[in-house]
Every structure is written in C-alpha cells, then in structure tokens.
Amino acid sequence: MRQFLSILAVLLAAASVAGAQSQSSAAPAAVVDNCRTCHAQLDDRLGEPAKQFVDDIHSTRGITCASCHGGDPREEDMEKSMSRAKGFRGVPKRSEIPQLCAKCHSDGAFMRAYNPSLRTDQLSQYQTSVHGKRLAAGDTRVAVCSDCHGIHKIRPASSPISSVYPQQIPNTCGRCHADAGHMKAYKIPTDQLLNYQASVHYEKLQGGDLAAPTCVTCHGNHGATPPGVSSVERVCGTCHVFQEQLFDQSPHKAVWAAKKIPSCLTCHGNHAIKHTSDAMIGTGKDSFCMTCHVAGDPGGKTAGQISAALTGLDQSLAEAGAVLDSAEQKGMEVGEARVTFSTAHEKLIKARVDLHTMNSARVEETTKAGEKLAQQVNQDGVQALAEYTFRRKGLALSLVAIAFVVICLWLLIRNLERPSAGEEAGHSGAS
Numbered sequence: 181m182r183q184f185l186s187i188l189a190v191l192l193a194a195a196s197v198a199g200a201q202s203q204s205s206a207a208p209a210a211v212v213d214n215c216r217t218c219h220a221q222l223d224d225r226l227g228e229p230a231k232q233f234v235d236d237i238h239s240t241r242g243i244t245c246a247s248c249h250g251g252d253p254r255e256e257d258m259e260k261s262m263s264r265a266k267g268f269r270g271v272p273k274r275s276e277i278p279q280l281c282a283k284c285h286s287d288g289a290f291m292r293a294y295n296p297s298l299r300t301d302q303l304s305q306y307q308t309s310v311h312g313k314r315l316a317a318g319d320t321r322v323a324v325c326s327d328c329h330g331i332h333k334i335r336p337a338s339s340p341i342s343s344v345y346p347q348q349i350p351n352t353c354g355r356c357h358a359d360a361g362h363m364k365a366y367k368i369p370t371d372q373l374l375n376y377q378a379s380v381h382y383e384k385l386q387g388g389d390l391a392a393p394t395c396v397t398c399h400g401n402h403g404a405t406p407p408g409v410s411s412v413e414r415v416c417g418t419c420h421v422f423q424e425q426l427f428d429q430s431p432h433k434a435v436w437a438a439k440k441i442p443s444c445l446t447c448h449g450n451h452a453i454k455h456t457s458d459a460m461i462g463t464g465k466d467s468f469c470m471t472c473h474v475a476g477d478p479g480g481k482t483a484g485q486i487s488a489a490l491t492g493l494d495q496s497l498a499e500a501g502a503v504l505d506s507a508e509q510k511g512m513e514v515g516e517a518r519v520t521f522s523t524a525h526e527k528l529i530k531a532r533v534d535l536h537t538m539n540s541a542r543v544e545e546t547t548k549a550g551e552k553l554a555q556q557v558n559q560d561g562v563q564a565l566a567e568y569t570f571r572r573k574g575l576a577l578s579l580v581a582i583a584f585v586v587i588c589l590w591l592l593i594r595n596l597e598r599p600s601a602g603e604e605a606g607h608s609g610a611s
C-alpha cells in the first residue's frame with residue numbers, strides 16, 4: 181500500500197512538472213521586469229503595488245512599473261534598477277500626478293495606438309475644475325487622477341468594479357466629500373453623499389437604472405460641469421427636457437434669474453431629490469409654493485387652483501378605477517374602458533408636468549380633458565355593472581323558469597310511473 185502511494189506521488193509530481201514545462205514553453209517570452217519580480221516578494225506598501233498591478237488595465241496593456249516610476253527594469257540589482265541616473269523618480273508627489281498620467285493620456289498619437297476611441301482631454305478638462313484649479317494653487321487635498329481612478333488597480337471606466345463605474349462613483353467622491361475631517365478647511369457642507377443616497381436618483385441607480393444621474397453626471401468627471409451645460413443649476417434639463425421648457429415659460433423664469441434664485445433646485449433640491457406628490461403644490465404645509473407665497477397672493481391662488489385641478493382629476497380617476505375593478509371582478513368585459521382609463525391617467529401625468537408653467541389655465545385645460553375621459557370610464561363601468569345586474573336578474577328568471585319546467589317534468593314522470601289502481605291490486609294479490 182505504502183509503495184503504491186509513493187509511486188502515485190512520483191507520478192503526480194512528474195505530471196505536474198510536465199504541465200509546467202508545457203505551459204512555459206507555450207507562453208511568449210515574458211518581458212524582463214525586475215521591478216515587479218522583486219517588489220512582488222516585498223511586504224506591505226512596497227509589495228502591495230506589485231500584487232495589485234496584476235489586473236490593472238496598464239499591466240494588461242504591457243505598461244510597466246518603470247513607465248510611471250522610471251528606472252531600469254532589466255537590472256536585477258536594486259541599486260542599479262532604482263538609480264536616479266536611470267531616470268528613477270521614486271514615488272511621485274500628489275501635485276505631480278496629473279502631469280504624470282497625462283504624459284500618455286494627453287498624447288493623442290500614443291493613445292491611438294492602444295485605443296483610438298479614448299478621449300485625450302482629461303488633463304485640459306481637469307485644469308478647468310475646482311479640483312484642478314486648487315491643485316494648481318498648491319492645495320493637495322483636492323482630487324487628483326489617482327483619487328478617483330486608483331493607483332495600481334486601475335480598471336477601464338466600463339468595468340463594474342471600476343471606482344468610476346456609475347454605481348461606485350458616489351462612494352468614490354464621498355471618500356473626501358463626506359469626510360468632515362478632510363473637508364474641515366473648506367466652507368462647504370459634507371452632506372452630499374448622505375443626501376444623494378436618500379434621493380430618487382440613487383434609488384433608481386441602485387435598481388440598475390444607469391440613466392439616473394450620479395455625482396459626475398451633474399458635476400462633470402474631469403471638467404467643472406458636463407459638456408453643454410452652462411452651470412450645474414441647468415443640468416436637470418439635460419434629462420427632464422419638458423419640465424425645463426415649461427419652467428422657461430413660467431413667470432418665475434425672469435424674476436428668479438434677476439434675483440439669482442436657481443430654477444429646479446429651489447423647489448426640488450439638488451442632492452436629496454424626493455419622489456414628487458400633489459401635496460407639493462397648493463397651500464398645505466408640504467407645498468413648495470408656500471415658502472415664498474401666501475394663500476391670498478396671485479401665486480398662492482394659482483397654487484390652490486392647480487392643486488384643486490390635480491386632486492380633482494386624481495379623485496375622479498380613483499372613483500372610475502374602483503367602478504371598473506368592481507365590474508371586472510364580476511367577470512364583465514371592460515377592456516375598452518381600461519384603455520380610456522389609461523389615456524385619462526396620462527392626462528394627469530401631463531398636467532403634473534404642465535404645472536411647471538405655473539399657469540393654472542394651462543393645467544386645467546389638461547385636467548378637464550382628463551375629467552371628461554374619467555367620466556366616460558365611470559359611465560362605461562356603471563353600465564357594465566348595470567348589465568351585470570340585468571343579466572343576474574335574467575339568470576334568476578331563467579333559473580325560476582327552468583326550475584318550473586323541471587318540477588313539471590318531475591310531476592309528469594311521477595304521474596306516468598304511478599301504476600294504475602288495478603295493476604297495483606293484481607300485483608299484491610300475486611305475492
């Protein structure tokens with residue numbers, strides 16, 4: 181038994197050596213990179229970079245430690261490979277990092293050879309951002325390329341585990357912006373991450389909807405604001421196109437611009453944007469309008485009218501819906517009325533967008549069309565219910581009729597089956 185085991189062990193060892201040999205002969209001659217080989221054997225801050233670098237996008241493209249740190253990777257000797265004479269520059273200072281990355285990333289000719297679709301404007305964009313401007317002024321607490329992308333485990337932006345993948349971005353920015361200690365020197369709040377995480381946008385993002393904005397959709401990734409947006413304040417309209425167009429038609433547009441009151445943010449906020457409701461307009465405590473208007477002024481009156489129009493249609497739809505449900509539960513066919521119902525409901529949705537004109541007549545025009553449809557649905561539903569009752573009555577009547585016929589038949593049969601008096605007597609006599 182013991183002999184058998186040792187033979188087996190020898191065989192296994194031979195097989196693994198053969199495997200390793202065939203592997204190394206199949207692989208292309210590896211580039212000599214003594215930086216990596218030596219650092220992979222070191223611990224902690226000297227070893228980590230080499231271990232992380234294995235899956236880094238740069239590593240997979242053949243870029244080496246020396247591409248960023250300088251030195252000579254062919255030299256096995258530590259002194260010689262990391263010699264200043266060979267261009268070794270050690271650990272770059274934070275202030276030098278953008279230039280270091282841009283050495284390649286701003287070089288169109290160089291980058292095209294790897295990936296022609298990659299932009300090469302990151303540095304020039306970065307220099308227009310608050311981060312870039314402050315860095316140029318000597319503030320090293322701002323974000324540099326490696327704060328957002330990592331250093332030795334950089335992934336393509338399209339990789340879900342990249343620190344700049346949409347769902348990872350909030351935490352990437354929050355690492356500084358939610359850290360009160362780091363941001364102590366500045367006069368800005370540190371609640372953006374927390375507020376954003378309470379928003380409808382974050383909720384959608386977490387649900388997998390990559391159309392929802394993250395920090396960089398609104399603030400830009402490298403530049404100060406996203407392309408085509410004059411200021412962060414105007415960013416909402418890039419997605420919510422109709423609301424912006426209608427806001428621009430509202431009486432607020434000119435007055436607020438003159439008073440430097442921002443548009444969408446004044447009502448909805450910027451980071452903690454919540455689901456909307458009809459309670460946000462009107463004269464109640466949740467109304468946006470009452471922060472500036474009072475119930476009696478022109479704005480307050482409009483708020484009341486729009487609110488009444490919306491809640492009126494909402495109520496009518498609820499009633500019509502209940503009638504339809506009840507008819508459907510009773511097995512009535514209400515398909516057509518359902519279609520009309522959706523059209524009426526779309527009017528309510530449209531009215532909620534229309535209110536951005538702050539024009540009650542405009543909203544009422546839409547809600548009235550909705551009311552008419554809702555009434556139609558209600559009538560159809562009531563009719564269906566009436567028909568149901570009618571059919572029930574008809575059914576009851578026919579049941580009575582059937583019962584009557586059955587009883588008659590039964591009586592008839594009984595009569596037919598009943599033996600005549602003489603027959604019966606003869607029968608009993610026989611037994």
Ligand code: HEC
Pocket residue numbers: 214215216218219222226245246249250251252253255256257258261262270271
């Ligand atoms: C034979 C081993 C060995 C080789 C080869 C080697 N290093 Fe190092 N490296 C070390 C050790 C040990 C240290 C820490 C001691 C020191 O800083 O001198 C270090 C430090 C560093 C540091 C940190 C310096 C600092 O100031 O903290 C960087 C960056 C670095 N090496 C990059 C490289 C690069 C790039 C190459 C190849 C061109 C390379 N190393 C080749 C062993 C090696």
Ligand code: HEC
Pocket residue numbers: 215216219225226227229230231233238243244245246247248249271272273274277326331332
């Ligand atoms: C894309 C450029 C780039 C490449 C490639 C790169 N590094 Fe670095 N490395 C940096 C930057 C930037 C820093 C400084 C980060 C910081 O601000 O702390 C750094 C820091 C280091 C440090 C110091 C770590 C510390 O915590 O003090 C070591 C050691 C190091 N790199 C080794 C390596 C080794 C070994 C390789 C190859 C396996 C490598 N680097 C590849 C950019 C690079």
Ligand code: HEC
Pocket residue numbers: 237238241243247248277280281282283284285291294295298325326329330331334335336337338
């Ligand atoms: C020696 C040249 C060089 C340097 C220096 C360099 N890069 Fe790169 N980088 C590349 C190349 C080449 C690619 C691969 C492009 C490709 O094939 O898609 C790349 C890819 C990337 C990507 C992935 C792009 C994408 O989404 O597909 C990011 C992010 C990136 N680099 C960031 C950095 C950062 C941050 C630094 C500085 C710490 C840096 N790079 C330094 C050459 C370089």
Ligand code: HEC
Pocket residue numbers: 278279281282285298299302303306311323324325326327328329337344346349396401402
């Ligand atoms: C404040 C964070 C931040 C900083 C600082 C930053 N980036 Fe980016 N970068 C991003 C984000 C986020 C993306 C992903 C694109 C997107 O979703 O908008 C990105 C994408 C990239 C890409 C992929 C191609 C592209 O442009 O979309 C490259 C390459 C890149 N960055 C390089 C750099 C370089 C080089 C620097 C420094 C000059 C830098 N980044 C600084 C956040 C940052």
Ligand code: HEC
Pocket residue numbers: 310311314321322323324327328349352353354355356357363366367368395396399400401
């Ligand atoms: C390394 C830390 C760090 C990271 C990471 C970082 N920032 Fe910053 N950011 C700062 C500092 C510091 C300031 C300067 C604050 C100031 O001047 O008011 C700043 C300023 C800003 C400003 C201007 C604020 C103002 O003054 O109005 C915006 C907007 C901003 N960052 C957005 C982002 C976004 C978006 C991300 C992520 C993609 C991000 N930052 C990542 C540190 C960071």
Ligand code: HEC
Pocket residue numbers: 350353354357368369372373376381393394395396398399412413415445450451
């Ligand atoms: C839907 C768009 C949007 C998103 C998403 C967003 N912001 Fe903002 N952010 C704004 C607007 C608008 C302002 C206000 C600008 C102004 O008042 O000039 C702002 C202001 C800021 C400021 C300046 C200080 C302050 O609080 O007023 C910082 C810093 C900031 N945002 C960081 C972030 C970070 C970090 C994230 C992600 C966690 C984020 N933002 C997500 C739109 C957005």
Ligand code: HEC
Pocket residue numbers: 380381384389391392393397398415416417418419420444445448449450453454455456457
């Ligand atoms: C990148 C596109 C984008 C940007 C920019 C954007 N949003 Fe959104 N927003 C969405 C998406 C997607 C949803 C979720 C789907 C929906 O309900 O329309 C949403 C939902 C909303 C809702 C909630 C609707 C509800 O009740 O469910 C409001 C309010 C809102 N956004 C306001 C804003 C404001 C204000 C801004 C600017 C500060 C803004 N959005 C910027 C894409 C965007």
Ligand code: HEC
Pocket residue numbers: 416417420423424425427443444445446447448456457458459460461468490529532533535536
């Ligand atoms: C004067 C306050 C006010 C301003 C300014 C405002 N909104 Fe609204 N918004 C509302 C109210 C109130 C609702 C809720 C409608 C409802 O549910 O009855 C709403 C609803 C929304 C919704 C939810 C979807 C919908 O239409 O039902 C979105 C998205 C939205 N607004 C985006 C914006 C954008 C983008 C801007 C800037 C162009 C903006 N809002 C400006 C008051 C405002």
Ligand code: HEC
Pocket residue numbers: 431432435441446447460461462468469470471472473477478479480482483486538539
């Ligand atoms: C940030 C303050 C603010 C908020 C919030 C606000 N308004 Fe106004 N509104 C104004 C100002 C300022 C004017 C200019 C006339 C004035 O001073 O009353 C105005 C004017 C109006 C007008 C034109 C009145 C006229 O004299 O013709 C209407 C209508 C109006 N607002 C409706 C609304 C409604 C509805 C809401 C809520 C959805 C609302 N406003 C929210 C500040 C605000």
